[in-house]
Amino acid sequence: MNIETLPIKSGIKKIIIESDGISELYPPQEAAIKQGLLEGKNLVISIPTAAGKTLLAEIAAIQHIMENKGKVVYLCPLRALASEKFRNFKRFQSLGVSVAITSGDYDSKDHYLPRYDIIISTNEKFDALLRHQVSWVEDEVSLVIVDECHLLNDQHRGPTLEILLARLLLRNTQLQIVALSATVGNSEELAEWLKAELVQSDWRPVPLKEGVFYDNYVTYSDFTTRDVIYRQKEALLNLALDSFHSQEQVLIFTPSRRSAVTTANKIGDKIEPLLGPREKKTLSDRAVSLTTNLSDPLSKQLVACIKKGAAFHHAGLNSNQRMIIEDSFKEGIIKVLCATPTLASGINIPAKRVIISSVYRYSVERGSYPIMTLEYKQMSGRAGRPQYDTEGEAILIAKQPHSVRWLMDRYILKDSEAVYSKLAAMPALRRSILGLIASKVIPDIDELLNFFEKTFYGFQYEAVLLEGKIREVIDMLIVWEMIDPLDAGETLRATQYGVRVSQLYLDPETAANIVEGLKTVIENGSSKIHPLAFFDLLVGTPDMVTLMFGKANQAVTERRFDKFATRLIKSAPTKDDIEYDFRLRDFYTALFLWDWVNELPIEKLIIRYKIGSGDIHRITDTATWLTAAISEIASIFAKNNPRYLFIAKKSESLSERVKYGIKSDAVSLTTIKGIGRKRARILLDHGIRNTTQLADLNQSKLANIPGFGIELAKTILEETKKTQESEQDRQLENTGISDFLH
Ligand SMILES: Nc1ncnc2c1ncn2[C@@H]1O[C@H](COP(=O)(O)OP(=O)(O)OP(=O)(O)O)[C@@H](O)[C@H]1O
Ligand SMILES: [Mg+2]
Incomplete structure (x- = not known):
């Protein structure tokens, strides 16, 4: 179907044809249009990876807005995915369609959102908005697009999506639901549940050749074979060299962060001598854009790898680093990318060849287990770049001869599993x-x-x-x-x-654990709580994320735990208690938070806790939310018992400290936009202790402080003024009418 013939506004066609260079719809896209995508029908679109689900969603959303049918919500499971969709949607802004993104802060109603036509949100954030009974969500949203709907099968994240969809299904007002899903075993069932038409297809824009590598041969699913001529000890090196020499980009999925890093390093060592001077120059320029970021060991390793033509990608990196890597790979600058499986879900990053180094994963609860076929299809489906390749190739690696057949049967020849509700958890x-x-x-x-x-x-x-x-x-x-x-x-x-x-x-159990702790504080009559005791309370709750705890950390954590035991809110187990080891695991994360709010430099934190800057964000984000939640809960209890007030105040300020990673003397300064951890400390070192003192500074004096400069000084002073004005407004609003009359 030609884009020109589509029953959509000409402006949309123009962007798709001229900016995207797309003139024909893919067959499954055509099917979706014919089955009523633009006529308000509920649809489940269950088609393979890279078959163009996003473009369909975009056409439906923009047309919906331009016909004034109501607002559109686009739901994604991951923040990174939401950001990618947001960037994509922006190309339609010239048509007068406004797009906003929301994630994070679950307790905010995001008052700015009603001004926008299309709202891109994570599933959890949208669920939170429903809980706040935000009126535009109830009254104005008339199209909801659910990306990666097969997530329903996920033990942890599935139920939120399921409840959210059930609530939407129960709404009285007219609502179109468009669910985008990978091919799953029971898509008919999914469609029936959502009262939707099913668009299903196995069609791929680029044919996929799948095989298993063992003993330097790839055996393909049609039982043809191919000899890989390189003879290094490791299978991955041979395959990577083989791709490099055929000038094919390769994406390698590794089961863990550590293996992503070591594999990228090893492959980099092999391909570096083969790079030409121009390639080396481009790579080293790209590496420079990353060095401004951080100088911790992980970032250094990343820079070193990129210079050698390889890179790794995992959740320990921060979002900026990940974006640079994704873009550099898409541009063909990075030749080999070693990634953990998070990259497999929805981010549009195809490669000519995909290698899956292992189908086993490890978790504390389950030990080592093989992944689902669905996951394999998500990863292998990244192979083959539309517009570049005539064929993609996905290769599994067998460690023993008998695994070849098993991998072939279980992953390549088998269809994806059915998805099942996980709501009973x-x-x-x-x-x-x-x-x-x-x-x-x-x-x-x-x-x-x-x-x-x-x-x-x-x-x-x-x-x-x-x-x-x-x-x-x-x-x-x-x-x-x-x-x-x-x-x-x-x-x-x-x-x-x-x-x-x-x-x-909050998970109600998280709140219950916290409240139990607060009651102990009140009953003990204490008026002081050490921040570490607060953190210890948080880290044991089901909502908190914790750091990996290895044997190497045992002794030092134990020492610090025992030293601190009497000052904790929750009673401390002794070494004979069964729960001692579990408690120690959690306490390790509490120690990390304590170091963080004591302004231990990021580089040192990364070394001490063997983490990446992405982990710091993840953990401090969650802890900021939970400490703020403690403050809110304590304020409610303070209405009946004023002694809770000090807890409310203390945890409010602690939440600020966790947000920025600062000592308590910096809390005032970080309220100003543009002042974070480092700048607040520089100002404090120069005797500027709060926003009032900052506001009294003249511009040139501030500009002369190291790390500031004219431009920054100007914006910071403007921001300070704004902050002070809004604070005055807030105080005025809080002034009762009686105060006013007197
Ligand atoms: N009709 C078309 N012609 C050419 N290219 C297209 C067409 N439709 C989409 N594409 C391109 O194909 C790629 C498909 O990516 P998209 O992110 O939509 O995949 P998807 O179906 O959502 O798969 P995933 O399961 O990975 O989320 C994009 O680069 C997009 O620009
Ligand atoms: Mg997609």
């Missing part, structure tokens, strides 16, 4: 049931069961199977005082505290 039920009651969607237990009947779980099984668990959750929520005890009519009502827990997006 307790943490998911707790969170969603409180959410439903707190946003007054559900008045009683019968209605709750009716609601679960509408979920994918209810569709695949029977909601009544959940009744026992649902009642157990209700009992827990009553004990935790998040909902009122049931009356004779069994009306479900959240307490003020329960509503807040739901809006703060």
Whole structure:
């Protein structure tokens, strides 16, 4: 189908044809149009990787806005994916369509969002907006696009998406749902649940050749073979050299961060001598754009690798580093990219050849286990660049001769599995049931069961199977005082505290753990809490993310834990207790947070805790949210017991400290946009202790302080003024009418 013939506004066609250089729709795209994408029909589009789901979503969204049908929400499972979609959508802004992105801060209603036509959000953030009962979400959204809908199968993240979709299905107002999914075993079932038409196809823009490598041969699925001539000890090196000599870019999926780094290094060593001077120059220029960033060991390793033509990509890197790597690979500058599997989900980064070095993963709960076929298809599907390659190639590596057949059968010749609801998991039920009651969607237990009947779980099984668990959750929520005890009519009502827990997006168990800790503080009559004790309280909750804890960290963590044990809020187990080791694991992350708020330089943190700067963001983001949540919860309790007030204040300031990684004396200065950890400390070292003193400075004096300069001094002084004005406004608003009259 020619783009020109599509029933869409000419401006959209122009951008697709002229900017994207696309003139024909792919066959599955055509099918989606014919099945009613532009006529408001619910659709499940279940087609392979890189078959062009994004373009369909874009056409549907922009046309929807230009026909004034209502707002569009585009849901993504990952922040990185949301950013990529945001960047893509921006090319339509010239048509007068406005696009916003939201993620993070779950407790914010994001008042600016109603001004935008298309809102790109992570699933969790949108769920949080529903909990705040934001009116535009309820009244104005008329198209919801769900990317990577097969995520429903994910133990941790699936239930949020499932509840969210069930809520949308129950809405009275007209709403179109377009779900984009990888090819899964039961897409008909998915479509039936969403009352949607199914667009299904195995068509790929570039044919994919799949094979297994063993003993220097690749055996393909049609049982032809190919000899790889290089004879290094490691299979990956041979395959990488083979690709390099054929001038083919290769994407290697490795099971762990560590293997991504070591593989990139080894391959880099082999291909560096083969690079020409021009290639070397381009690579070293690209490496320079990364060096401005950080000088910790991981960043240094990355720079060294890139100079050699290879790179690694994993969650330990920060988002800027990851973006530079993705772009450099897309541009063909980096020849070999070794990535952990997170890169497989949705980010558009194709390669001529994809190598999957191992199909095994490791987790503490499960030990070593083989991945799903669905995951393999996501990774192998990255192979073959439309517009460049006539064929893509995906290769699995066998370690033993008998694995060749097994890998072939289990991954290459097999279809993807069916997706199953994961709603029955307790943490998911707790969170969603409180959410439903707190946003007054559900008045009683019968209605709750009716609601679960509408979920994918209810569709695949029977909601009544959940009744026992649902009642157990209700009992827990009553004990935790998040909902009122049931009356004779069994009306479900959240307490003020329960509503807040739901809006703060906490797992009810996290809130219950925290409140138990706060009660101990109040009962002990203490008026001081050490920040480390706060962190110790946080790290044991289900919502906190923690650092990897290895044997090497045991002794030092133990020493610090024992030294600090008496000052903790939660009682400290002794070495004989079973939970001692678990507690130590968590305490390690508490120690990291303590070092962070004591302004230990990032480079030192990275070395001490063997992490990357991406981990620092992840952990401090979560801890900022949780410390702010403690403050909110303490403020609610302070209404009946003013002694909670000091906890509220203390945790509010601690939340700021965690956000920026600063000591308490820097809290005032970091309220100014543009002042973070480093600049606040420089100002303090120059005797400027707060925003008032900063506002009193003249521009040239500030510009003379090292690390500032004229331009920065100007913007910072403007920001200081703005901050002070809004603070005055806030104080005025808080002034009661009686104060005003007197
Ligand atoms: N009709 C078309 N003709 C040529 N190229 C196209 C067409 N439609 C999409 N593309 C290009 O193909 C690529 C497909 O990427 P896209 O991100 O949409 O894949 P996807 O279907 O969402 O797969 P994934 O499962 O990886 O999310 C993009 O680079 C896009 O520009
Ligand atoms: Mg996609």
